[in-house]
Amino acid sequence: MCAEKGTVALVHLFHSRAPVHTIIMKHWMFCVLFLFFVFCDVSTQRKKKTVQTLSRGWGDDITWVQTYEEGLNKAHTSEKPLMIIHHLEDCQYSKVLKKAFSEHPTIQRLAKSDFIMLNLVHETTDKNLAPDGFYVPRIMFVDPSLTVRADITGKYANRMYTYESEDMDFLAENMMKAKILLKSGHEEHGDL
16 A cells, blocks of 8 residues: 555656656757767867877977978078978887977977977988988988088987987087077178
8 A cells, every 4th residue: 555655646746747748858958968068078079189280299389390391491481490300100219209309498499489390200302311321210400501410410329310318408409509500600601
């Protein structure tokens, strides 16, 4: 008897609140709104993940050029040196260098204001950019006269243009060297 009263009371309560079609309508509205918010969130996340910037993690505040040819053209017209970083996305040494490069404030400041920046995951056809071989990571400089600065090297005799994570201060010095030599070269020619 108690069970029957409870069941009858529950059925009566259910029917007394709202008609069945109203409950079903509210249920569907809730489902539609839920799906709308889920799809909005997923599409926002997808856009965030699929946007691949030219920085590739080397410095998002830096303006990067897309191709070697574009970099040469901008270096020539802006009279700023071009800095080229040869790397591979799946190379452990490139990953470690990228992290150190992107976290070094002086390098980031110089790269942002004083250089045309290019990072390449594919080799160029210019053999001058591999004077001691095609290895990664490798950083080269090209001055606005479009001369590859093979004289600006890293610390290692067997890989002259590579830098390791602990070499970031040395790389910053080489960046300053590329700027100073550039300016002294213009002063000698009287075109600055």
